[in-house]
Amino acid sequence: MPGVRPVHEGLFTPEHLIGGRCDACRRHHFPAATTCPYCGSTAVTEVALSDTGTLWAWTAVTAPPPGYRGEVPFGFGVVELPEGLRVITRLGESDLSRLSFGQAMKLDIAPLHEEDDGTAVVTYSFVPSECA
Template sequence: MPVHEGLVHEGLVDDGRLVGGHCRSCQRPHFPELSTCPYCSSDEVERRLLSDTGVLWGWTAVTAAPPGYRGEVPFGFGVVELPEGLRIITRLTEADPAALRFGQPMRLAIVPLHVDDGGAGVTTYAFEPADER
């Protein structure tokens, strides 16, 4: 099950794509989807599925488990720039900073986070290098 509802689209078509928003007033994209545009306060926003590919803009690795986190460390963390003009904060599947580079092509992936107390697998979105396979 997803770590949080509403971030990732579930459906027969476009399953696993990130759910963002687009403002019809200022024409700018946002993520996660909101009912009010975070840039211009317009309520004229509509749902948009975001691109599932982008390029790497910044990255690091988290080496010690931060408060409230139950998954494995180290894990990759960074910013991926999507073609619609949005920079997304995301986990990265690559936890070795030396293995990544600026502008590297990246691809959306749904990855396991941890198993919750009820035994259910919890998943989240992440980006993985798209030029290695």
């Protein structure tokens, strides 16, 4: 039976993004790393990041970027999480008239494309909360 493959290991679970919290400078980062990208400390703990946030910037990608096999157009933007992080992310909405500054967004693990053997490749993305 065809399975599901995350586009990359260690980025997300079905429920949340996997980030890191630095015990030295107290800042969060994404993706999780063994060294804090902001202060260089190795005292970092893997944490589940919030699955909700607010929209900070967005656009729609109208032509397939290099190496991408999914459909266009697709939404692309920055979602601000309560941990004080701005995450670069795919958006589940590409109709820009439905997006606005500060809009409530929710994590959605979404299909990217299907491989020849039927495996569905999924990635993290955010969608407007009212649609989720």
